[in-house]
Amino acid sequence: MKCSNPGVLPVYLLLLITLQCSGVSVNHALKNDNRRCGSGPYKTPSFGETNAVKNSWPSMVALLMYNRQFCGGSLIDSIHVVTAAHCVVSFSARNISKLRVALGMHSLRPVKDPQVTKTVLRVAYHNDFNAETFYNDIALLTLDSPVVFTPTISPICLPPNDSSDQHAYRKTVAIGWGAPTENGTQANVLQQITILTMTNAECRNRFDGVVTSGIADHMICASYPGKDTCTGDSGGPLLVQDMPGAKWIQIGIISWGIGCADPDFPGVYTRISSFVDWIEKQNQLDLHILMSK
CATH class of the missing domain: 2.40.10.10 (Trypsin-like serine proteases)
Structure with a gap:
């Protein structure tokens, strides 16, 4: 990969070039993102609470198609959103070009409510996803440019890939x-x-x-x-x-x-x-796509 005169590229790719040419790995950069993860309400809401306080869940995103919300997702670092495979598995390239990720959103109407809206560079869903059994129901969206973190937009924490906690009765x-x-x-x-x-x-x-x-x-x-x-x-x-x-x-x-x-x-x-390793492999694939250009 050449480190001079990269030409006209999406901001996301220019970010990866800058990181790679400076000797900073993408994984290292994403791990730095994760140090800022996990913001939300001070304590677990009671069983009766239903309406969320506006922007109290800064990692929450809405997936929009033609300004209509159809699924949710979570920001996990500055360039990736995790969601369900069944939300995006049927998307064509044209669909992906119309897909929008709304961050910092609380109300569906008016459609101007999102603080930030991003387009999507790549959609990856698990190769073994089964639409009948919903096995391996996970997908990762790569945003076309990095998200700037604010008090109302920031990533969620993921469990460690060696976690044995089954989270039962929680x-x-x-x-x-x-x-x-x-x-x-x-x-x-x-x-x-x-x-x-x-x-x-x-x-x-x-x-x-x-x-x-x-x-x-x-x-x-x-x-x-x-x-x-x-x-x-x-x-x-x-x-x-x-x-x-x-x-x-x-x-x-x-x-x-x-x-x-x-x-x-x-x-x-x-x-x-069960899928933290898969997510990390998708991060590496993003870098591979960059280096092949």
């Missing part, structure tokens, strides 16, 4: 703009629900005889009476906090369920800790 928070109830009208302002995780063994028992594909180890389940994620929430985060004042960690991606808030069936989330 109070967690799911956020999104989905419908509050099954067949209901989509919420206008960002919603938050506090729910409880369970073991995968318990979750498998809940779906036994109903879902033939079963609950994979790379999934995590959570529920609470009358509370659940629903249509429009897909791709958004499931978050946990070790103690009041601690950083927030994303342990799940909103993936699938049977109905919404059905007392017999919990919501099912992609377990992030």
Whole structure:
């Protein structure tokens, strides 16, 4: 890769060239981003709280197509957003060119609410994603230019790739703009629900005889009476906090369920800790794409 006269390139690629030519690895830069991760409410909201305080979740993003929100996602560093594969797997190159990521957004209407809107350079979803079983339901969006962090826009923390914590029986928070109830009208302002995780063994028992594909180890389940994620929430985060004042960690991606808030069936989330290595490989691929130009 030449380090002089790179020509006209997107800001994102120019950033990578600057890093590479200065001897700073992209992974090192992204790790520096992660030092600023995990901002959110001081403590886990109570089970009854639903409307989020404006910009209290600075890592939350909305995925927009023609100014309409269809899924959520999380900013994980200055150039990447993690979301669900089923949100983007059917996108053509033309669709990707129209895809927008809205950061610092609270209300869906007016459409001018986002503080920052980014276009997407690359969409990567897991090669083993299965649209019938929702196995490996994870995707990574590479933004066309880096995000400048502010008090209301910053990344979420991810669990370490060697984490053995199954996060069972934990109070967690799911956020999104989905419908509050099954067949209901989509919420206008960002919603938050506090729910409880369970073991995968318990979750498998809940779906036994109903879902033939079963609950994979790379999934995590959570529920609470009358509370659940629903249509429009897909791709958004499931978050946990070790103690009041601690950083927030994303342990799940909103993936699938049977109905919404059905007392017999919990919501099912992609377990992030199972895919941290995959995310890091996508970061390396971004650099490979740059060097091949």
